Amino acid sequence: MATKLQGFPRGWFVVAWSNDLAVGDVKPLKYFGKDLVLFRTETGEAKILDAFCPHLGAHLGHGGAVSGENIVCPFHAWEFNGEGECTAIPYAKKIPKRAKVACWPVTEKNGVLFVWHDSEGNGPAWEVPDIAGHGTPEWTEWYPNILEGVKTHPREIVENVADSAHFPVVHRTEVDSFENIYDGHKATQHTVGTAEPPQGGIDHFDITATYHGPAFQISDMKGYLHTKLLLAHTPIDEGHLDLRFAVMLEKKGPKTESFAKFYVDNLRLGFHEDIQIWEHKVYRDVPRLVDGDGPIGKLRRWYSQFYRSENV
Ligand code: FES
Ligand SMILES: [Fe+2]
Incomplete structure (x- = not known):
């Protein structure tokens, strides 16, 4: 560990x-x-x-x-x-x-x-996957966004994959089913639930979100609309990172454009909710976990494979 x-x-x-x-x-x-x-x-x-x-x-x-x-x-x-x-x-x-x-x-x-x-200078060990739908007439282009210089360690962001218990508290989201699959360099989170966006309304969602390696995640989200989200963090130094996210939407009539803007604003708010926690927390090497927590130990073992062996 x-x-x-x-x-x-x-x-x-x-x-x-x-x-x-x-x-x-x-x-x-x-x-x-x-x-x-x-x-x-x-x-x-x-x-x-x-x-x-x-x-x-x-x-x-x-x-x-x-x-x-x-x-x-x-x-x-x-x-x-x-x-x-x-x-x-x-x-x-x-x-x-x-x-x-x-x-x-x-x-x-x-x-x-x-x-x-790769700090040891080895070349790429896997490929960046293709995102189905991107560049086709059925989908919009990316709506990109960046939060620069977030004061945290990458592991805090990745830990969200396994942290089912923070959704209702931080994001006002009810989780009905939650599952993690760890497979080589990939970690997948499957979540089904209900969200109450800050601007109002209720959204039923079904999200399959996969990390391809330690630093970016592609989510396929089915809710009011079908959307894909790319979430990526890139370390600036040991204490700061840039958090990027981009959304593309399956086109669904003339409202898609205005919904996209609303949606990106919503996501940005959601990330600010996480950042508020990340920027001020400490990292517990040995957290006190209980039965309702997600598989945080498994997530940590998966994530440690990306660090040099003498550091883990
Ligand atoms: S060419 Fe002289 S510093 Fe680059
Ligand atoms: Fe979160």
Whole structure:
């Protein structure tokens, strides 16, 4: 059983929505306690490299520019390809072999950009799944949202999977049936119940929510409408993370659009309810659990597989 989960887990993490990164865009990122640069090359590939130039240390994400498939450093114009190798130095005849920055595996699926993190440097161990319906005429595009710099540890967010007892208290939700399935890198929560949204009304729901690795969850939600929710958290440092969520809705007449807005606002409120708890709580290594609690021990064993072995 995990005691301290140090460092950052192994897995795919959401770093941006595809629409926010046009061809030629360069953005600084700060995740996993590191400075990174995200850019989109002229052929449309998204790339992530360590941010600091091996020459004199400029940040490639602040003033760097895309040139073809490369990024050009803003300080002395050294060029690096998407693998982080220096390919050109405008004023030198020789390129030193060590003129290199680390490159991070990136994948882009269903309008979402993911980076693979593994502190031991191993490549991706599983793939990001496809989201059925995305990009088809029957479904809307994503309605994305972000809550930046939430002051908590990723394990608190993931623990929601097994925490059936907080729903009525924090979210005014009655749970009729609650089930967890742990299978390799996936953890699935199936919940059937009734919600009373803060803006009023009553919604019967049936949610199947699956974590694919430690950091993002795809939910299929059947209630008044059929919706899909992507919930993702990406650690900035050991004490903070960005929480992203995006919703897409199966189209159901002209009201879909206005309902989507209402729905996203509702979700945002729901996450604020959790955040209020997360930002102020302590983590109990040995919680006092009772028979009505969900399978929190199982969840913790599942989650600890993503951390380096000596830390668990
Ligand atoms: S610091 Fe990047 S080229 Fe000099
Ligand atoms: Fe919650």
